[in-house]
Amino acid sequence: MERGLPRGCEICLKGGKLVLFVTGECDRSCFYCPLSEKRRGLDVVYADEVLVEDDLDIILEGRAIDAEGTGITGGDPILKLSRTIKCIKLLKQFFGRDHHIHLYTNGRHVNKDVLRKLRVAGLDELRFHPEREDWRKIALAKEMGLYAGAEVPAIPRNEKLIKELVSYLARVEADFLNLNQLEFCPQNAYQLKQRGFVLEKDSMAAVLGSEEVAYSVIRWADREGIDVPIHYCSSVAKDAVQTKNRLIRRSRNVARPYEEVLSDGLLGKFIIRTTSGDPRALKSFIVKTSGTSPNMVGISSSGDALEVQRDVVAEVRRLLPNSNIVYVQEYPTATRERFAEYPY
Ligand code: SF4
Numbered sequence: 001m002e003r004g005l006p007r008g009c010e011i012c013l014k015g016g017k018l019v020l021f022v023t024g025e026c027d028r029s030c031f032y033c034p035l036s037e038k039r040r041g042l043d044v045v046y047a048d049e050v051l052v053e054d055d056l057d058i059i060l061e062g063r064a065i066d067a068e069g070t071g072i073t074g075g076d077p078i079l080k081l082s083r084t085i086k087c088i089k090l091l092k093q094f095f096g097r098d099h100h101i102h103l104y105t106n107g108r109h110v111n112k113d114v115l116r117k118l119r120v121a122g123l124d125e126l127r128f129h130p131e132r133e134d135w136r137k138i139a140l141a142k143e144m145g146l147y148a149g150a151e152v153p154a155i156p157r158n159e160k161l162i163k164e165l166v167s168y169l170a171r172v173e174a175d176f177l178n179l180n181q182l183e184f185c186p187q188n189a190y191q192l193k194q195r196g197f198v199l200e201k202d203s204m205a206a207v208l209g210s211e212e213v214a215y216s217v218i219r220w221a222d223r224e225g226i227d228v229p230i231h232y233c234s235s236v237a238k239d240a241v242q243t244k245n246r247l248i249r250r251s252r253n254v255a256r257p258y259e260e261v262l263s264d265g266l267l268g269k270f271i272i273r274t275t276s277g278d279p280r281a282l283k284s285f286i287v288k289t290s291g292t293s294p295n296m297v298g299i300s301s302s303g304d305a306l307e308v309q310r311d312v313v314a315e316v317r318r319l320l321p322n323s324n325i326v327y328v329q330e331y332p333t334a335t336r337e338r339f340a341e342y343p344y
Contacts, residue, residue, distance in 0.1 A: 004229055006149065006176050008069060008102035008125045013237065015245025016068035018061060020091075021046040022084050026075040028106050028131070031191040032153055032182060035075070040187070043080070048246075050334045058087065059094050061334075065249045069100030069124075078109040081117065088121040100124050104151065107134035115144040127151040127178065135165065139172035149176035154217070154232070156182070156197065156209030162217050169228045177230045179217065181238075182210040206235045251332040257295035258309035266329045266339055270313045272306040274323035279306050282320065290315045301336075313344065 011017050024039040033040070045052040047061035062070070070091050077084045084103070091099055102125035103118065110128075118126070126148040128138050141148035150169060152162065162179070169177055183205040184192055192207065200206040214232040221230055247265025259267045276282065283297045283306060292315065298307040308316055317325060325344040330336045 005231055006102070006125055006147075006178070006229075007100050008071060008127075009178065009231060009233070011069040011100055012071065013242050013245070014068070015242060015247070015249050016066065017242075017246070018058075018065060018067040018070040018091075019046075019048050020058060020070050020072045020087060021074060022072055022077045022087060023075040023080040025079050026106065027079070027108065028076070031195065032155070032188050034183070034185045034187055036187055039075070041075075045083075048333070055090055058090065062091070062095060064253050065246055066253065067095065067099070069102070072101060072103040074104070076106055076109065077103055078105050078114055081114060085117055085121045088118070088123055092122045097122070102127055104129065106130055107137035110134070110137040110140070112140065112144065115141055115146060119144060119146055125175075129153075132161075135168050138169065138174050142172055142174060147175050149174045149178070149228075151178040151180065153182045154179040154210045154214035156207065156213050159213050159216060162213070163220060166217060166221050166226055166228060166230065170226045174228060177228055179214040179230065179232045181214065181232070181234045182207040183235050203235065205239075247332055254332050256298055256307075257293075258298050258307055258312070260310060262329065265332065267332050267336075268310075268327060268329050270308050270310065270316075270344060271300065271326050271328055272308060272313075272316055272320065272323045273304070273326075274306075274320050276320055276322065279304065282306060286312075286316060286319055289319060 021039065022045055024035060024042040024044055047058045050057055050061050052058055072084060072087065088101055091101060101123055103123055104127045107128045107130040124147060126141050126146050128150050129152050130137060138148055138150060150165060152165065166177060184199060184207060185205065197207045200208045211234060218230050218232065221228065244265050248261065251261040251265050251267050255261050255267055259269045262268050274282065279299050283299065286292060286297055287294050292312050296309040296312050300307055313325065327342045327344050329339045331339060
């Protein structure tokens with residue numbers, strides 16, 4: 001029985017997938033929708049966490065994580081088909097034909113013409129999370145020669161429906177089914193609680209019963225001899241593996257010489273706040289007095305503090321005894337959100 005992981009998932013788990021959000025518009029209203037207020041219903045484009053204003057923003061983010069592929073998502077990307085096609089072509093032109101591109105859609109607006117355009121543009125993989133009435137779009141995608149399957153949340157109480165989907169996928173010879181662990185997030189927490197879902201013990205996000213449903217469906221498909229590869233993607237796989245790997249890749253590419261890449265993908269550095277003078281003048285003073293390389297001392301983006309490497313911090317403390325020194329950990333994203341700050 002073929003149980004191969006879709007190529008898009010392989011790259012994703014390595015942290016090598018750029019997530020290209022092409023629009024927040026969508027005409028479905030799934031109760032578990034995780035889109036934030038900054039995205040839901042809005043016609044905005046993000047490459048990972050970077051708000052895209054220009055094609056170059058997409059390329060730069062792809063370079064920053066050494067992207068081996070891209071997952072195009074939304075909203076429903078099909079509602080902005082020309083933009084989606086343009087992005088597929090741009091990514092293939094810049095990163096090469098091997099750059100693997102998969103696309104998520106609820107399938108509502110998929111038809112032959114849409115599928116033909118996606119295939120001609122070079123799309124490698126199509127993932128549907130459809131309502132039952134749109135299941136037939138998966139068959140259509142297969143008829144049109146696309147690598148296509150389904151990706152749906154493993155919703156407790158939906159086991160029967162998921163099994164019906166599996167049977168359908170087998171009938172139309174779909175390429176895969178991905179079952180995602182259902183997760184709480186700030187955007188869907190109210191909806192999930194209203195429906196009686198609760199958190200799994202010791203988990204920050206996983207919904208109790210979701211994993212059980214996924215494994216139960218996989219065991220059932222095995223027993224029935226159903227030959228559709230089914231993969232279960234847990235919150236842990238997403239956060240502890242995929243997200244961490246993506247952070248590590250980005251950190252390696254964007255770390256300044258005085259920043260250290262930590263094992264969880266965050267960036268660490270020492271920040272010196274002082275009233276002893278202008279940070280630029282203090283940087284020259286430190287470099288001249290201690291013989292430190294200028295690369296090991298930086299100025300914060302706000303311009304009011306020094307940033308230094310671990311090996312230099314003791315010397316800086318000696319030279320600027322009245323300064324306030326902290327060790328900070330930041331995400332390696334474009335906006336460099338602060339994760340933690342510790343006194344030194
Ligand atoms: S189809 Fe996707 S984007 Fe649209 S409401 Fe459902 S989960 Fe949200």
